[in-house]
Amino acid sequence: MPLNAPAHDPLLEAAQAQVSLEQAAAIAAERFAERGELLRLAGERDLNFQITRTDGSACLLKLSHPLEDVQVVDFQTGALLRVQQADPTLPVQRVYPDQEGNYQGWVEVDGQRMLARLLSFVEGLPLHRIKQRSPALRRNLGDALARLDLALHGYSHPASGHELLWDMQQAARLRPLLQHIENADERALVERSLDAFETHALPLQKELRAQVIHNDLNPHNVIVDAEHPEVLRNILDFGDMVYAPLINELGVAAAYQLGTEGDVLAPALEFIAAYHSRNPLQEVEQAILADLMATRLVMTLSITAWRASLHPENRDYILRNAHQARASLQGLAALSRSEARERIARACQEESHA
Template identity: 45%
Template structure:
């Protein structure tokens, strides 16, 4: 896939999905028994769009029951399902959830709930470990994240699906659409946000238009990465493929790298460890490396703008929505002290092993 592709617009640029009524844990327990033959203990998991439950079976195995938002396009739900199946077939070593078929062999079930909605229900394996944001941080762990990110991109490069071109504002390629919304950003940050959106438009957009696109995870933040508690430099799982969409692979890498920027005198150094490990597995083009800093900063801007708006709209879920906002603000201020040239040189040296 080359350059921009057709997208399906949503009615609301921030929320493509309407809120749905909650599914009781008792219903999740009943679904597991009826459709999967499992006797389970159930615990609700935090989620922004779907309703997810952790299931502990009588034999000690753990699963995640995912109940899709009823307003989500069925093609988008199926995109996530088929992507997981494709990755597992292409590279079985990648630590991703595995789809668990129901008694009838289906990996997606259409279930009608008490509110009259029909929702897609799926069961996945649960990947045990420590969420990366709670695990000890190290260069070795960051390098493993980079290798896993590159492996995912390689596994998905020949994956095709009709739902892959759906429009998602969290995709960096659409960041320019945030400009009318920056009035929600605190006044002290607004100049920095505008500066980086200007840089995105000037430097990144022309290059992105020339790059091939493919389906990618698109949300490799530390809440979606599970670390092996015994080998804390090892990624035990990459979860939550809910933001998967077709985009340039450099956007996917920029997301992963943005969360490794630190509040320090050398804020890009940890991100560069991840970037170098990615480049060693899936080499980056010179033009991709040249806009990576712009894209990293843009992801931080997106986190700040979108989460502020969504938290105001959904105060009951604000803690979950704002989980990355504070760090993004602090780290954006740190990298704002760098020039594009300084950042580009640092990224280039990392990729060249200098």
């Protein structure tokens, strides 16, 4: 798709499917022999139902959106199986077969045809509920993401290059969405940051090493231990996976490790250094990482403003990351590009010599 084509994603524009708890329970019982108390969880596209069994353990029934491409779902399922085989101890969501041995299968509810999958569910706290994140937590998370990317290295699938609005390679297409950002100063900041991406990072995208990446390590997709929050329990939601430059993975994830006041870059440097220790970054990747972090924040602010205007009934969930994204982007913009680049390079160099 041309870079100047307008942003478009039917899945994000469409309303969610409608499935009751009773209907979801019937699917869980008939296809997966799972029974228990169901609770619907929030989600952007898919429907997610936590199933708590009588022994207190739990699992997750995921029903893909009726408009979702079956090949894209198969791409995601294959990645989960790949990671489970390549790094069995990595705390990543698991996928389980149904009673016929299939990891995904069609179900129909009131004329809505969807793919059903059964996934693991791990108790703990979502990272966004941890207000004070320790250096140990940031380092553990950076190391886990590096392990995830190493596990995914070499994984291929026909749908890996599917069109995805959240794919940073396509960020230049977001300009038509900026009109939905109501605050003029914020909109101007987003425009300047997008200009910087197009000038410094976009020309290099096709030259960088690339692979399948998770592409969405935001605080809602990370579960930590409730008593010891530095301990990572689970990485969730492979729904935004795509084949892309590897450094885009870190650009996405590190954007969520930025602070919201003072020296906003400092917390992210600990995360970046830990990733680099396990999966070393190339110099050209380090040089554009700050641009990519800013671009992820731009994508968050523009896409969520647009989607909130389309789905006001789901506004709170859609805008859950907007406040932090705004504050982090303002703080990052206060640094010169050269300063941010030099600090990232120094953090990686110090980690290499540690």
